[in-house]
Amino acid sequence: MRESPRQELWVGAFVFVGLAAIAYLSIAIGGLRAGGPGGLEIVATFDEIGGLKNRARVVVGGVKVGQVKSVALAPDFRARVTLDVDRRLELPTDSSASILTSGVLGDQYIALEPGGGEEGGGNGPRFLAAGDEIQYTQGAVILERLIGKLIQNLGNGSSKNGGSDAGADGATSEEGSE
Amino acid sequence: MSPAASLRALGAGSLAVVRNLGRFTVFSLGLLVAGGRPPWRGRRLLREIYDSGVLSLVIVCISGVAVGAVLGLQGHNTLVRFGAEENLGAVVGLALIRELGPVLTSLLVAGRAGSAMAAEIASMKVTEQLDGLRMMSVDPLDFVGAPKATAMILSMPLLATLFTLFGIFGGYLVGVVVLGGDAGSYLSTLQDAVRFSDDVAGGLIKGLVFGVLVALIAAYRGFTAQPSSAGVSAAATSTVVIASVATLVSDYFITALWGY
Amino acid sequence: MDAALAVARPIEIEARGLCYTRGTRVIMEGLSCVFPRGRISVLAGPSGSGKTTLLRMIACLIQPDRGAIRIDGEADVAQMGAAALRAFRRRVGMLFQGGALLDSMSVFDNVALPLREHSELGEAQIRGEVHRVFEAVGLEAVDDLLPGQLSGGMVKRAGLARALIEKPDLLLCDEPFSGLDPPTVRRIEELLQHVNESVGATMLITSHHTQSTLRIADHLVLLQDGAAISGATGELLREDPRVAEFFVEPPLRERANCAP
Numbered sequence: 001m002r003e004s005p006r007q008e009l010w011v012g013a014f015v016f017v018g019l020a021a022i023a024y025l026s027i028a029i030g031g032l033r034a035g036g037p038g039g040l041e042i043v044a045t046f047d048e049i050g051g052l053k054n055r056a057r058v059v060v061g062g063v064k065v066g067q068v069k070s071v072a073l074a075p076d077f078r079a080r081v082t083l084d085v086d087r088r089l090e091l092p093t094d095s096s097a098s099i100l101t102s103g104v105l106g107d108q109y110i111a112l113e114p115g116g117g118e119e120g121g122g123n124g125p126r127f128l129a130a131g132d133e134i135q136y137t138q139g140a141v142i143l144e145r146l147i148g149k150l151i152q153n154l155g156n157g158s159s160k161n162g163g164s165d166a167g168a169d170g171a172t173s174e175e176g177s178e
Numbered sequence: 179m180s181p182a183a184s185l186r187a188l189g190a191g192s193l194a195v196v197r198n199l200g201r202f203t204v205f206s207l208g209l210l211v212a213g214g215r216p217p218w219r220g221r222r223l224l225r226e227i228y229d230s231g232v233l234s235l236v237i238v239c240i241s242g243v244a245v246g247a248v249l250g251l252q253g254h255n256t257l258v259r260f261g262a263e264e265n266l267g268a269v270v271g272l273a274l275i276r277e278l279g280p281v282l283t284s285l286l287v288a289g290r291a292g293s294a295m296a297a298e299i300a301s302m303k304v305t306e307q308l309d310g311l312r313m314m315s316v317d318p319l320d321f322v323g324a325p326k327a328t329a330m331i332l333s334m335p336l337l338a339t340l341f342t343l344f345g346i347f348g349g350y351l352v353g354v355v356v357l358g359g360d361a362g363s364y365l366s367t368l369q370d371a372v373r374f375s376d377d378v379a380g381g382l383i384k385g386l387v388f389g390v391l392v393a394l395i396a397a398y399r400g401f402t403a404q405p406s407s408a409g410v411s412a413a414a415t416s417t418v419v420i421a422s423v424a425t426l427v428s429d430y431f432i433t434a435l436w437g438y
Numbered sequence: 439m440d441a442a443l444a445v446a447r448p449i450e451i452e453a454r455g456l457c458y459t460r461g462t463r464v465i466m467e468g469l470s471c472v473f474p475r476g477r478i479s480v481l482a483g484p485s486g487s488g489k490t491t492l493l494r495m496i497a498c499l500i501q502p503d504r505g506a507i508r509i510d511g512e513a514d515v516a517q518m519g520a521a522a523l524r525a526f527r528r529r530v531g532m533l534f535q536g537g538a539l540l541d542s543m544s545v546f547d548n549v550a551l552p553l554r555e556h557s558e559l560g561e562a563q564i565r566g567e568v569h570r571v572f573e574a575v576g577l578e579a580v581d582d583l584l585p586g587q588l589s590g591g592m593v594k595r596a597g598l599a600r601a602l603i604e605k606p607d608l609l610l611c612d613e614p615f616s617g618l619d620p621p622t623v624r625r626i627e628e629l630l631q632h633v634n635e636s637v638g639a640t641m642l643i644t645s646h647h648t649q650s651t652l653r654i655a656d657h658l659v660l661l662q663d664g665a666a667i668s669g670a671t672g673e674l675l676r677e678d679p680r681v682a683e684f685f686v687e688p689p690l691r692e693r694a695n696c697a698p
Contacts, residue, residue: 010232011224018231018336021343022382029271030374055373217555225542302540309499310538314552314600315527 039087041069043133044097049079050108050140052099057109058083065089068110079139083110090127092117096136108140205401206394212317213324222325230291230326231333235340237286242341245282246348249273253349254357266359267368270349275372275381279342280335281429284388287330287337288421292396293414295326299400300413308401323401327393334389335382342381380436387432392421448476448640449510449529449608451496453666456505458491465491466502467664473642473657478634480651481644482684483661489644490535492661493610496642497532498523528556531601531639533611537593539585539600546581549600556604571599574636575629591622598629602637609633611643615650623647627654648685660684 049071058066066085074080083097094115101108115136117125128134253269299322302308308318346368353359372378396417403413451473458466465488473479481489494500496507498515506514509526518526539548546568553564572578575595585593594614601609614630615623627650634641645651651658652671659668660681667678674681 007228008224011227014227014232014235015332015336018333018340021339022335022378025275025339025342026374026378029369029372030275030378055375305536305541306534306538307540309494309497310532310534310540312499313497313527313530313532314555315524316551316555 040066040085040089040128041130042083042085042091042128043131044081044083044110044137045074045133046079046081046097046099046137046139048139048142049081049099050101050142052081052108052110052140056107058085058112059109060089060091060112060114065112081110085112091115092125093128093132094136095128095134096138097134098138099140101141201402202394202398205398209319209323209327209394209397212320213328215320217320219321219325222321223328226325226329227333230287230295230329231337234287234291234333234337237290238283238337238341239344241282241286242279242344243348243351245278245341246270246274246345246350247352248348249278249345250349250352250357254353254359264360264363265367265371266349266353267346267364267366268371270353271346271368271372272377274342274345274349275377277429277433279345280338280381280384280388281425283338283341283385284334284392284425285422287334288392288396288425289418291330291333292392292417292421295330295393295396296400296403296417297410297414299323299326299397300403300410303401303403304405304407304410318401323397327397330393330396331386331389334392335385338381338385338388376436380432383436384429384432387428388425391424391428392417395421395424447529447607448638450475450640451608451642452508452511453492453496454506454508456492456495456502456507458488458495458502464664466505469505469661469664469666471659471666471668473640473659476634476638476640477656478630478641478643478654479657479659480655481642481659481661482646482648482651485646487661488664489661490612493612493642493644497530497610498526528604529607531604531606531609533594533597533601533609533614535613535616537585537597539593539596541585544582544584545577545588545596548585549596549603552600552604567603568599571603574602574633575599576625590617591626594618594626595629598633602633605637606639609637609639609641611641613644613646615645615647623650630654652685 052068052071054068054070056068057064058068066083066089069082069084071082072080085091091112092115094117096113096115098111098113099108100111112134249270250266253266253273254263257263257265257269299308302318302322308322311318311321350361350364354361354364399413399417399420403409452470453472454470456466456469458464463486465486469488469492481492483489491500495502496515498518501516507516508514513522513526515523515526539545540551543551549568549571550564553559553567557564559567572580575598577592577595577599580588580592580596585596588596598611598614601611611630614626618626630641630643631654633639643651643654652675655671657668658671658674658681659666660674662680662684667674667681669678675685676682
């Protein structure tokens with residue numbers, strides 16, 4: 001078993017550099033976190049979630065504060081989304097959640113807008129706690145429905161519907177959208 | 179050949195393949211069991227990691243930079259058509275982390291370290307060194323095979339990651355330094371697009387699986403080599419061929435399974 | 439020093455009805471012979487007559503198609519379970535034709551290997567044992583050399599040292615005189631006789647060298663046409679014309695047959 005100190009050194013260096021490379025790739029680039037921020041689970045129900053996926057970002061003012069934990073179908077056929085956000089977050093109970101799209105063709109994510117905190121009665125704002133539900137939600141824009149509406153509007157000739165609005169409620173649709 | 183004869187040949191050939199597969203499986207299980215039991219051969223493992231890992235560093239790193247550079251070039255040319263060239267970092271990074279890093283590293287290592295491993299074991303067989311070990315009641319699978327296989331399995335993910343990082347650097351060299359892209363976008367799109375659980379973890383799993391495949395195939399071809407000089411070289415070349423094909427085929431299955 | 443190498447229980451081997459066919463070649467057909475306890479037996483015969491095959495069967499490196507090899511009249515080598523085989527091999531030392539030393543390890547490490555694997559001795563004790571056996575076989579200053587750096591004669595001595603270090607009851611030597619110049623052959627002959635006298639193990643040697651064979655064999659086993667003619671050397675030469683013919687006549691006979 002001829003090993004030389006030099007060989008040992010090289011092997012040690014190789015393994016060290018290799019593990020460091022994996023760590024760098026995972027943490028700095030891949031965004032792995034050890035038990036990261038999160039821990040506060042709140043729920044939001046939407047009419048339409050569009051392309052929202054698990055682990056999609058949840059942001060406040062553009063800053064990521066958590067991710068989507070799971071998506072399920074509620075009994076009333078709306079989409080019930082569970083969010084896992086930073087436990088230090090103090091969101092007033094009248095905050096709202098909207099599903100937005102990153103760029104025109106990008107991923108969908110949830111943006112939370114803190115409310116005015118006016119539901120606390122006289123004792124100051126109440127904040128969302130674990131398991132609470134966000135009351136004010138705005139579902140995803142489905143591009144096809146938007147276009148459909150636009151065509152419809154143009155087809156009708158006049159602007160009876162007051163222009164297109166960004167809040168598609170997904171209740172009616174001429175195109176068979178998914 | 180008459181139809182009956184060709185049919186017989188086909189049957190015999192298929193049986194031979196199945197039998198070989200069976201023998202390979204039994205051998206691999208024996209090797210894994212032998213390796214999983216004490217005595218732990220630390221010194222020999224060290225030497226083997228040096229042989230498979232450290233000595234493969236040069237080829238892996240140089241190839242990594244080269245492949246990353248090509249990705250940078252091709253990626254840029256394609257993205258420019260969609261006006262999306264600031265996403266180069268994401269393109270290069272994802273391609274390397276998920277696919278090219280583990281797969282190309284495995285092919286390179288199979289060629290360099292895999293063939294060397296098979297040839298060394300085969301030549302030990304020819305010179306009766308393996309029989310010598312048996313006569314001393316030392317199991318050649320435990321003494322020779324297990325350290326080599328373990329070293330290969332440990333080294334492969336490490337080498338694949340180094341290949342990937344050097345590749346990302348290569349892409350950076352071409353995309354930013356040569357073609358004048360934006361360094362900030364390169365890195366930020368890269369960070370945005372890459373997720374540990376999907377991409378990095380998948381790449382590491384591939385590295386591990388490929389390491390296992392190359393290790394077992396090299397050991398098997400070495401131990402079952404014909405005891406002659408021609409047998410030694412046949413062991414080396416067949417290792418490269420079989421391990422390369424196995425890498426590429428299993429790559430599909432892992433990609434499909436990992437990405438659901 | 440010699441007393442330290444002396445052995446308690448030399449083995450007697452009896453081969454009975456061995457049959458072995460490779461493809462179309464019948465190597466052994468009903469081969470039976472005895473290797474008496476504590477004596478030097480030489481397996482002689484023309485090339486391809488099965489000398490090395492028989493030796494390897496006794497070492498249980500290959501299995502006969504039929505027949506038995508009884509150790510001390512009891513167990514059949516071919517039927518032994520793993521534990522019994524391990525116990526048997528601990529009593530056997532084998533010198534291979536090329537030495538079969540592990541070429542990546544120093545001579546010292548090679549000879550120390552059986553002790554390091556099987557015994558609980560400390561490094562200092564192992565060092566003592568190795569040097570004792572080096573002295574017995576006439577090797578000096580080879581500790582740190584690699585097997586590739588040794589001359590032919592030294593390789594045989596080192597292989598012999600490794601075979602002797604665990605004080606075997608049976609010593610198997612495959613062509614110990616091959617590839618050596620005549621003076622070295624004489625020295626190895628003397629060494630083998632010395633080992634037999636001091637250690638007392640049963641020794642089985644295969645050899646082409648008719649001269650060496652006649653000089654050192656107490657017991658002769660001549661393999662011819664798949665069977666064995668065996669007996670004490672002197673008697674056999676006197677009483678069996680086939681043996682006499684093999685050992686004394688061949689060169690002359692061939693000259694006579696080739697005469698135009």
